[in-house]
Amino acid sequence: MDFPERVYTKQEVKQARELIENGYKHDLKIKGSQEFTDKVEQALKLIKTAGYYDFLRTYIRTIREIEGLSQLREEEAAIWFNIKALDDPIDDAGFIIQKTQQMKDFIEGRLYYETAEIKAVNKRLEFIETLKNKTDNPTIKKRCEENIQRWNEQPFP
16 A cells, blocks of 8 residues: 555545555655755754654655745655755755654644644644754754744743
């Protein structure tokens, strides 16, 4: 059984879920300009360092450069990314992991507008903390700490 071309109908979601439960992993594709590909590869290197690459390949098929808002496209199992949003590899990797969690929740039937967004942000923070603990690079450790602090800051006293 092949992974469905799109993940939209109940049957397509069911087929995707069954494949994933049996260990299916996508051959992740990056589609875009060379500059875009290079920036995504920097983020993917961090994702691999933290040990989240298999998680990513389980749920995401493609990371595609687009003009417009960066977003998850569930029916394509794809992340659409605007190159202008790619300015910090740690934040970029966190965004990719957050969208991967949203895709996982979609396939498992958890609706985005219920608690899935909170779960996705928590997954992003978990990833950054894991990256901080697994990397030997002091600059990356420091940037992870700054990223976590930024996410944990409360907007209201």
